[in-house]
Amino acid sequence: MSDNPYFLSRGSHATADEGRCAMEWVSYLAGEPHSDSPRCVSPVLMKFCIRLNDALGDERRQRLRPYLARTIGTREDGLDEHRAWLCVDWLVRVYAPAWLSLAGLDGAALRLQALPPILTVEIARCALADLDAARDAVQDAAWAAAGAVVGAATGTVVGAAAQAAAWAVAGAAARDAVQDAAGIAAGIAAGAAAEAAAWAAVGNSTGYAAGSAAGNALLPAVERLQDSAFELLDRMLPTVPVQLPAVEDAALVCGVSF
Secondary structure, eight states: OOSSSSSSSSOOOOSSGBBBBBBHHHHHHOOOOSSSSTTTTOOHHHHHHHHHHHHHHHHHHGGHHHHHHHTTTTTTOOHHHHHHHHHHHHIIIIIHHHHHHHTTTTHHHHHHHHHHHOHHHHHHHHHHHHHHHHHHIIIIIIHHHHHHHHHHHHHHHHHHHHHHHHHHHHHHTTTTTTOOOOHHHHGGGGGHHHHHHHHHHHHHOOHHHHHHHHHHHHHHHHHHHHHHHHHHHHHSSSSSSOOOOOTHHHHHHTTOOO
């Protein structure tokens, strides 16, 4: 726990005395009871922030603080379907290509990057064919080209992107009133799954020392993708936060401590 009273902690907490994660701080800022499921926040944004909060280390997690007040009032604002499409687009055209390039599969990466913004069912359906081809390429070449670490991570990431695109296509084709946006947003944290797959692969083959070296080698790419995830969050949020209720230490949490 940090000495900073406005510190974002990993995971959920039974009481505020144990700490607060991003959404528990939002509950506080909004004047709601202590909870990591504030009633005032869009389910897509909530899932996104929870997974990002828990995937980041202590220092980088604090970068979420300036965004939190902007999530207040987003529940049922009519924008969740658009947010879901933004998540799908990011997974397919930004996140998956980054890992494909790390695996030496630049052709597959460029094909995904060249897709138009994936904001409709028709485009998502076309993207599925390119994602299937990328998965085949990973199975055929990624392990040999880049080793177990990047091979495992790339396969996990491309699979998550394909699943998100398939969910988007199926939801809209069924004319659902609301897509499973929270499920799509959960795929944003595919980095955590990819990291776990990579460490498992390394641990099974060469041991902890190699795993640590591989993790360090991937760190710059991971941090660039985390930066991109913050940019995505910014695009999913209103540009101006709502007026916050009067709460204790409001000057601290809404002022220069950001």
